[in-house]
Amino acid sequence: MEREARQAPVQAGQAPRRRKYGPSTVATLTVARLGELGAFLDAETGDTHDDILLHRAQQTAPVAVGDRVKVFLYKDPKGRLTASMRVPKMEEGQIARLKVINVSRDGAFLDVGAERGIFLPYAGMRGRPQVGETIWAKLYTDKSGRLAVTMEVEDEMRRASASACGKVRVGDHVTGAIYNYTEAGAFLFSEERYIVFLANKELPPRDERPRIGEKVTARVTFVRKDGRLNASLREAKEKALETDAARILDLLSVRKGKMPYGDKTSPEVLRDKFGISKAAFKRALGHLLKTGRVYEADGWTYLKDAGDAPQTPEGEAPRA
Numbered sequence: 001m002e003r004e005a006r007q008a009p010v011q012a013g014q015a016p017r018r019r020k021y022g023p024s025t026v027a028t029l030t031v032a033r034l035g036e037l038g039a040f041l042d043a044e045t046g047d048t049h050d051d052i053l054l055h056r057a058q059q060t061a062p063v064a065v066g067d068r069v070k071v072f073l074y075k076d077p078k079g080r081l082t083a084s085m086r087v088p089k090m091e092e093g094q095i096a097r098l099k100v101i102n103v104s105r106d107g108a109f110l111d112v113g114a115e116r117g118i119f120l121p122y123a124g125m126r127g128r129p130q131v132g133e134t135i136w137a138k139l140y141t142d143k144s145g146r147l148a149v150t151m152e153v154e155d156e157m158r159r160a161s162a163s164a165c166g167k168v169r170v171g172d173h174v175t176g177a178i179y180n181y182t183e184a185g186a187f188l189f190s191e192e193r194y195i196v197f198l199a200n201k202e203l204p205p206r207d208e209r210p211r212i213g214e215k216v217t218a219r220v221t222f223v224r225k226d227g228r229l230n231a232s233l234r235e236a237k238e239k240a241l242e243t244d245a246a247r248i249l250d251l252l253s254v255r256k257g258k259m260p261y262g263d264k265t266s267p268e269v270l271r272d273k274f275g276i277s278k279a280a281f282k283r284a285l286g287h288l289l290k291t292g293r294v295y296e297a298d299g300w301t302y303l304k305d306a307g308d309a310p311q312t313p314e315g316e317a318p319r320a
Contacts, residue, residue, distance in 0.1 A: 020044050021052070023075045024118065024146035026087050031067045039063050041071065041083055058084035058115060074116045088139060088147065089113030095138045095156045097177060097213075098149065100129045110137055110149050124150030126180055127212040135213035136179040136189065151212070153179060154187075162193040163227025168220055174231060175217045178210050188216065195228045196220075202232035205271065244284035247274045249303075252294070257303040262296055 021027050021043060029041040032051050038059065040051040054063070054071060063069055071083035090096050090112055098110040101117045108129055109117030120129075120137065129135050129151075137149040138156055157179065168174065176190035185199040186209070196218060203209050210216050210233075218231035251273065252259055261270065262285070267278040274281060285301070288294040294301055 019050060019081070021073055021081070022145060023073055023081060024116075024148070025073050026070065026147070027073060028068055028070045029083070031063050031065050031069060033065060034063075039069075041069065043081075052081050052083050054083040054085070058082070058086065060085040072114045072116070074114075084115035086113065086115045088118070090139050092139050092141060092147070093156075095136060095153045095160065097134050098137045100131050100133050100135065103129070103131055110135075112139060112149070118147050118149050120149045120151070124148070124152055126151040129213060133211065133213050134177075136177060151179070157187075157189055157195060160193060161189070161195045161227070164192075164194045164223055164229050165225070165227050167192075168194070168223055168229060170220055170222065172220045173217050174220060174229065175215060177215045178212050181209075181212065186210075188218065190229075196231045197228065198231055198233060202230075202234055204233060205275065208275075241284055241287055244274070244276050244280050245288050247276070248281075248284055248288060248301075249293070252301065252303050257305075259301050260299065262299055262301050264299065 021029075029043070029052065031039045031054075032042040032048070033040050038053060038055040038057075041054055043050040043052050052071075052073065054069065069083075069085065070087055071085055072087045073081055073083055076082045096112075098112060100108050100120075101111045102109040107119055107121040107125070110120055112118050118139065126135075135151060136153050136157075137151050138153050139147060139149055142148040174190040174192065174194060174196055176188040176194070176196060178186050178188045180187045185197060186203060188196045188198065190196055198218060202218075202221070216233060218233055220229050220231050222230035224230065251261075261273060261281075263282060265278075265281075270276065270278050270281045276284075285294070289296070293304055295304060296302070
């Protein structure tokens, strides 16, 4: 009853009172009085009907009349302005890895440690984050005065980054989360606060690439003079050669020692069958030919121990 009493209706012809504070904001307010439901905070409008309820369930410590309390303001299910002492755990302008707790047609909501999630508009997204994912984001105040978050964190990453010069060598590995994709490749922010660039050629096929926010471990390929790193999600060539060769041998084993794939097979078919580029396939196949584990004949590839007389199966023509 006490809660409803303070929400006096606007009389006909009477202009609604303009509140000083709105939802999705943080404010420090004075406890005006205590009631059965909790404490009522002075909304500073000059009208006690505008006092804002700080429910007992939203108090993280006891409060008394006259106390100044820092609170997060939000609207309850009935649209009434309500307060909570669970405020965001980050300051405006800071960046952090935040969990996506809801997605709507207008954007998403991220967990910043407050009583309610903070809105991430589509305009501030990088990709399309999904519920449960963790992404890099910045807390800011939008044009309406409400707290919001954005995934546009490039400037903040640059200011927060550390130089890798003298600390990292080519061949080392770094772990971090992807925070942006561009036409040239991907960027990740490592656990050591290094900015790491992954060129497209150093990434998996587009349909297998890590999502923005996903943590990955990359192999350093170059240490730049500006302290940033170039890296790859692909294996070192020597190891990749063995891995790709094993894929070829596995398929040959499944196909009883023969397959219609070779140097002239299209890149699309090789990508579909082996998940590697044509250049990688040719390197691996060349390695197997050189070591005598396979041989080619009439556009087909055969295991060396699968028979010395290559015969195309009846009714089956070699395919490119």
